[in-house]
Amino acid sequence: MTAIRVEALRVVRGGTVVLPELSCDVATGRVTGLLGPSGSGKSTLLRSIVGVQHVTAGAVTVLGEPAGSKDLRSRVGYMTQAPSVYRDLTVRENLRFFARILGRESEAVTRAIADVSLESHTDHVVSRLSGGEQARVSLAAALLGSPELLVLDEPTVGLDPVLRRDLWSLFHDLAERGVTLLVSSHVMDEADRCDALILLREGRVLADGTPAELRTRTGATSLDDAFLALIEAEA
Amino acid sequence: MRTTAVAVRVLQQLRRDPRTLVLIIGVPCLLETLLKELFRGGPVFQHAGAPMLGLFPFVTMFVVTSITMLRERVTGTLERLMTMPLSKLELLAGYGVAFGVVAAVQATVVSVVAFGLLDLHVAGPRAVVVLLAVANAVLGSALGLLGSAFAQTEFQAVQFMPALVLPQFLLSGLFVARDSMPTWLRWVSDAMPLTYAYDALAHTAADVFDARFTADVAVVCGCILLALALGAATLRRRTP
Numbered sequence: 001m002t003a004i005r006v007e008a009l010r011v012v013r014g015g016t017v018v019l020p021e022l023s024c025d026v027a028t029g030r031v032t033g034l035l036g037p038s039g040s041g042k043s044t045l046l047r048s049i050v051g052v053q054h055v056t057a058g059a060v061t062v063l064g065e066p067a068g069s070k071d072l073r074s075r076v077g078y079m080t081q082a083p084s085v086y087r088d089l090t091v092r093e094n095l096r097f098f099a100r101i102l103g104r105e106s107e108a109v110t111r112a113i114a115d116v117s118l119e120s121h122t123d124h125v126v127s128r129l130s131g132g133e134q135a136r137v138s139l140a141a142a143l144l145g146s147p148e149l150l151v152l153d154e155p156t157v158g159l160d161p162v163l164r165r166d167l168w169s170l171f172h173d174l175a176e177r178g179v180t181l182l183v184s185s186h187v188m189d190e191a192d193r194c195d196a197l198i199l200l201r202e203g204r205v206l207a208d209g210t211p212a213e214l215r216t217r218t219g220a221t222s223l224d225d226a227f228l229a230l231i232e233a234e235a
Numbered sequence: 236m237r238t239t240a241v242a243v244r245v246l247q248q249l250r251r252d253p254r255t256l257v258l259i260i261g262v263p264c265l266l267e268t269l270l271k272e273l274f275r276g277g278p279v280f281q282h283a284g285a286p287m288l289g290l291f292p293f294v295t296m297f298v299v300t301s302i303t304m305l306r307e308r309v310t311g312t313l314e315r316l317m318t319m320p321l322s323k324l325e326l327l328a329g330y331g332v333a334f335g336v337v338a339a340v341q342a343t344v345v346s347v348v349a350f351g352l353l354d355l356h357v358a359g360p361r362a363v364v365v366l367l368a369v370a371n372a373v374l375g376s377a378l379g380l381l382g383s384a385f386a387q388t389e390f391q392a393v394q395f396m397p398a399l400v401l402p403q404f405l406l407s408g409l410f411v412a413r414d415s416m417p418t419w420l421r422w423v424s425d426a427m428p429l430t431y432a433y434d435a436l437a438h439t440a441a442d443v444f445d446a447r448f449t450a451d452v453a454v455v456c457g458c459i460l461l462a463l464a465l466g467a468a469t470l471r472r473r474t475p
Contacts, residue, residue: 013475050318054473068472073320084311086244088251093244100240101321125251141315 001028003149003180004049009058011044018044019203021058026182026198031168031175033194034184035227041203042184043081046153049182050078063148074102077147081154083138087127091118091137094126095144102145112140115170117163132159139167149180156190168193191223199227206230237321241329242336245303249337259299259337263291263345271353282440284355286409288345289364289436292338292372293429294400300334300379301392308383314474323467327380331373331463338372339365358442367439370455371432377462378428384469403429408437428458 004026011019018041026032034042047053048060051068060067063075085094095109102108113119116136121129126137139155150171156164168190171181175195183194191197192211199206199214207214207230211223218229249256267284274280307313316326342365349355357364382399386392406416406424413421413430424430435451438444 052314052317052473054471054475070320073318076318078315078318080311080314082311084315086248086312087310088248089244093247097240097244098315098319101237101316101319103320145319 002026003028003063004182005059005061006045006049007059007061009045009048009060010056011041011048011053012056013044017203019048022203022205024198024205024208026180027196028180029175029178030195031171031181031183031193032196032198033191034182034198034200035188035191036186036200036206038186040200042186042200043153044203045200046078046151046182046184050076050151074145075148077142077145077150079139079142079150079152079155083126083131083134085126085134085137085141087134088125090123090125091129091140092122094137095140098141099144104144104146108144108146112143115143116140117166132163135159136163147179150174150182152181152183154184154186156185156187164190188222188224188227197223199230201231206234237325238328238332241321241326242332245330245333246336248303249299249333255299259295260341260344263288263295263341264348266291267345267349267353267355271355276354280353281356283409284349284353285357285364285440286407286433286436288342288349288355289368289371289439290404290407290409290429290432291345292341292368293375293432294396295341296334296338296372296375297379297382297400298393298396299337300330300376301383301386301395302389304330304380304383305386305389305392313470317470317472323470324463326470327377327463327466330380331376331459334376335369335373338369342368342372357440359439359444363439364436367432367435367452367455370452370459374428374432374455374459374462377459377466380466381462381469384466400429403427406430407433409433428455431455431458 002025006022006024009019009022022045036042044053048055049062049067062072065072091113092109095112096106099109113122116139118136121133126134135155142150142152156167171183175181194211196210197214198208214223214226218226220226220229267287270284271280346361346365350361382395383392386395406420406427407429413424416424431451431454435448435455438448
């Protein structure tokens with residue numbers, strides 16, 4: 001089953017071609033990693049999938065609907081790269097607001113706070129939290145609506161290893177419940193935690209497949225080496 | 236329901252910033268006092284006091300709204316909201332309600348000070364002055380929302396105040412009667428919403444509720460709707 005289908009997507013931002021003609025598929029109920037160096041077009045692709053990016057050409061189909069259609073707004077959760085929460089509100093006030101927009105009860109707020117392990121910071125104002133904690137508030141807001149698809153732009157940046165492990169296990173728990181996750185990262189050591197990978201470079205899909213497939217294809221032991229081998233093979 | 240959620244959230248944000256709240260309420264009280272002392276409570280104060288009371292909320296809410304909305308655009312919360320089941324109109328209406336509430340508090344406190352302590356007199360009902368102040372605040376909010384679309388930084392947003400609000404003040408008829416303005420300036424004045432807001436207040440102060448007053452109120456309400464519609468048009472779900 002395909003949750004997301006991107007066909008010949010072309011995006012031009014400020015006169016620069018960010019995605020020349022990109023096509024890829026994301027499978028339902030799995031954690032798919034979107035990996036690539038910064039500036040490779042990851043955020044632009046994710047923005048196109050959630051329907052906030054102005055696209056020049058091509059088609060993006062999400063859960064059977066054209067990306068950005070009204071029906072998808074309660075089925076897709078999105079976490080932007082910079083924490084998009086209100087810095088002058090507490091964690092609970094932020095989440096309660098987004099929950100009301102999504103038409104969810106306060107139990108959803110409590111659950112989302114627990115999911116990102118912020119119980120001890122519930123009544124703290126977001127601006128007083130660390131960068132990693134702010135990112136987790138932003139992630140909790142994306143989890144609130146129990147979406148079928150979660151699009152997460154670098155959710156684990158700047159987090160300590162224990163938290164990162166916890167979040168990845170949360171992602172896999174969600175996938176087991178049938179949620180599709182598309183998670184971007186520029187850190188290759190996170191690639192091994194994904195069920196499937198899309199490697200992006202300069203707006204093009206360099207390779208996709210499971211981590212094991214990519215290793216076998218390149219004969220490399222680490223995914224970092226596999227990535228290098230793929231770049232060199234293309235050059 | 237979602238409109239209420241937006242309004243409550245905006246008010247919560249303001250509550251976290253007590254200094255701004257004190258400034259919103261305190262500055263107009265201070266300026267009214269200054270005006271009274273400057274003109275020793277004489278005819279100039281009696282002429283300008285009520286219109287100032289009614290126009291302050293316009294200025295305050297213009298600035299506060301444009302900065303709040305600019306922050307929403309810059310920090311990515313607007314982008315998040317645009318992926319959620321919230322209509323643009325619900326968002327804008329939420330802002331309008333929140334700042335309307337703040338304006339009602341502001342106008343009420345300032346009118347208690349002006350009418351109670353500073354001996355400002357109006358021939359018409361004081362409640363109408365307060366109601367007009369709230370309408371002007373919502374107009375300020377609506378124009379602020381629109382203005383924020385054209386500002387990339389908070390510096391720019393703040394500069395829109397002297398750029399867009401001060402000329403309207405000068406030409407509203409408060410400083411120079413519109414009859415004695417050069418013709419072309421009167422035309423410009425005709426095209427500015429604050430002219431009608433001032434005129435409605437002046438009519439209230441003189442207790443003259445004629446057809447012109449009704450027309451003034453209609454123009455102010457029409458401008459609110461127009462600015463909100465234009466503001467909604469500048470909110471795009473898809474951005475470059």
